[in-house]
Amino acid sequence: MPLNIYDISRRAGVSIATVSRVLNNSPHVSENTRKKVMAVIEGCGYVPNAFARGLGLNSMQTIGLLCPNASDPYLAQALANLERSFRAHGYDCLLSCTDKELSARMQGVELLRTRHVDGMVLMGSSFIEAEDRNNDFIREAAKAVPILLLNGSFPCDNVYGVLCDDQRAACEATQLLLDSGRRRILYLYHSQNYSGRKKLAGYCDALASRGVELDESLMSYFGEDKTSVYQVRDHLLALERQGLEFDAVFTSEDILAVGAVKYAIAAGKKVPDDLSIIGYNNSSYCLCCNPELTSVDNKLSAICDHIVATMMGVLEGREMPQKTVFTGEIIRRGSTL
Amino acid sequence: MPLNIYDISRRAGVSIATVSRVLNNSPHVSENTRKKVMAVIEGCGYVPNAFARGLGLNSMQTIGLLCPNASDPYLAQALANLERSFRAHGYDCLLSCTDKELSARMQGVELLRTRHVDGMVLMGSSFIEAEDRNNDFIREAAKAVPILLLNGSFPCDNVYGVLCDDQRAACEATQLLLDSGRRRILYLYHSQNYSGRKKLAGYCDALASRGVELDESLMSYFGEDKTSVYQVRDHLLALERQGLEFDAVFTSEDILAVGAVKYAIAAGKKVPDDLSIIGYNNSSYCLCCNPELTSVDNKLSAICDHIVATMMGVLEGREMPQKTVFTGEIIRRGSTL
DNA sequence: GGAGATGCTGTAAACGCTTTCATAAACGCT
DNA sequence: AGCGTTTATGAAAGCGTTTACAGCATCTCC
Secondary structure, eight states: OOOOHHHHHHHHTSOHHHHHHHHTTOSOSOHHHHHHHHHHHHHHTOOOOHHHHHHHHTOOSEEEEEESOTTSHHHHHHHHHHHHHHHHTTOEEEEEEOSSHHHHHHHHHHHHHHHOOSEEEEESGGGSOSSGGGGHHHHHHHHHSOEEEETOOOOSTTEEEEEEOHHHHHHHHHHHHHHTTOOOEEEEESOOSHHHHHHHHHHHHHHHHTTOOOOGGGEEEOOSSTTHHHHHHHHHHHHHHTTOOOSEEEESSHHHHHHHHHHHHHHTOOTTTTOEEEEESOOTHHHHSSSOOEEEEOOHHHHHHHHHHHHHHHHTTOOOOSEEEEOOEEEOOTTOO | OOOOHHHHHHHHTSOHHHHHHHHTTOSSSOHHHHHHHHHHHHHHTOOOOHHHHHHHHTOOSEEEEEESOTTSHHHHHHHHHHHHHHHHTTOEEEEEEOSSHHHHHHHHHHHHHHHOOSEEEEESGGGSOSSGGGGHHHHHHHHHSOEEEETOOOOSTTEEEEEEOHHHHHHHHHHHHHHTTOOOEEEEESOOSHHHHHHHHHHHHHHHHTTOOOOGGGEEEOOSSTTHHHHHHHHHHHHHHTTOOOSEEEESSHHHHHHHHHHHHHHTOOTTTTOEEEEESOOTHHHHSSSOOEEEEOOHHHHHHHHHHHHHHHHTTOOOOSEEEEOOEEEOOTTOO
């Protein structure tokens, strides 16, 4: 039987209203009473009941984190960053992992309806559909609480995007390959989501900027499961057998680039001499390969910090920028010339 | 202004008690009223207020997940598994990441005191200290809610351990190295926690079983930060310069084994011909190396499933085994003969 | 036909806070 | 001294549930 606010009020010789005011840092308490009440509170280690507080305030200082795939080290890193930072601001995080995009939507809505989270972070732009009518769930949720998009952008009130300029970064990565003499650059991607489309656009931009013609047969899609390393390797081997020529690979995720390295090993090609490879995310996978992977650092920790700052700002009623764009940076390692 | 239980009771022509009974599947409701009330509830999409419910029941169906390092792919995978499974049972998960062990304890207690979680999962045995008096926080927390240990064991009421027999698995892994002719086996480990100690014991068991003398200079400790890949590489290079001889490496985590591969590359040694390497966890890092890493699969997903099942059992008042041990399995890949 | 079960439903009291409103005290001013 | 203003406090009404308890039919069985 933990203590309640009545116990404190009795011991401090004040009313529960005063105790409540002390707890909530209300200015309408004299310095004297504040001290007296605080002394009692600390003396007996009283902690206000969060459920009752939630009932009164209709909030429990909770943020929902919707994560499409927590086992991806990149998103896992984001998860850790976000959680730590929100906690520092006094907010706890409810996690909601999900494989399938459809259920992701449901879970987001559920989190809102059943847990009354104060805000949600959609981690990864896979939440944003190309077909706009499928995005109603975001618009709907945004009516209730602020929605923050990690690596996405969406024009809607109360929705805030914090992202890397993937188009530009992808363009620069591709240009790096082109400018080292490569002409047949494979583009491998995981999913056709918001940032996936941006990266593709950047890839095209780069080709255009160097006067290289786009060849659709150089672009391949892969599912999101764990076996994609082998999938990529086998796919590239198959392409080679079919006579397709390529001298570089650019991927939308590091794990796919790992697959490209596997291919090179299987095909007896030297990286980067015979095949240049650039990944995306600059995740811990990059250091595991030999040679180590050149990759695009898309400023995850800055993005996470900014997401938390924006969420806090919005929750405190401040005006916040609807879209913040960071500039990616290519981290050159051994997989490129 | 969402609907409340009074709105439903009015529309259904019953009292709020009856509505509540319908919502909680109480048997004391006639089939007729149940149907009538359900129809109203579904008709208007009513969802009971979780805060009020929490206040009444002193529970919000929430599990606290204490994760020492969410950016580790292995733990991230566990996080995803646990969350999905708890959600399927109607429980949401509050995440609490932490780098430092001390603050981990604080956060666990805080989660309990401020959030009234119904149970906690301590992910990774780094929560269990070698010095027993430092484990009071577990004992304390266990008085309030069931505590589940992922990869740990702790003799205390209301604390349940689900783990892999790391000692045996480490022994078998080391024996595998010994039986392929290796005699000078480095053991690299991340931290001196519960499972760290077990693995060490297994390593020693294996040496004893084959009559090989233990050499303390073959054991090295590394911190937990991300740079450990390079740390390991440089450390091994230094050992080599000092004249220490070794023909195999066994590590407590895959990421350290990746560092050993880096060392082999830097030192111009062939894996596995000049140097055999075995990691631990069978994480996604294993596939990134060349050759791919032999590693101990410690049955993460089985452990996670069992954690959730045990937690649910305890919460439903059933008797549950205090300790469940899975048997690890060595996954042989290219880094061993 | 009435006593005693049995089954269903409603009333009202928690649960532990926040917050509005009223009141009382203290203060400054003429 | 008297008045209006400001400041500090308390009483009480929510917030939306759960649940103990009471009440009322209906039924069973002598």
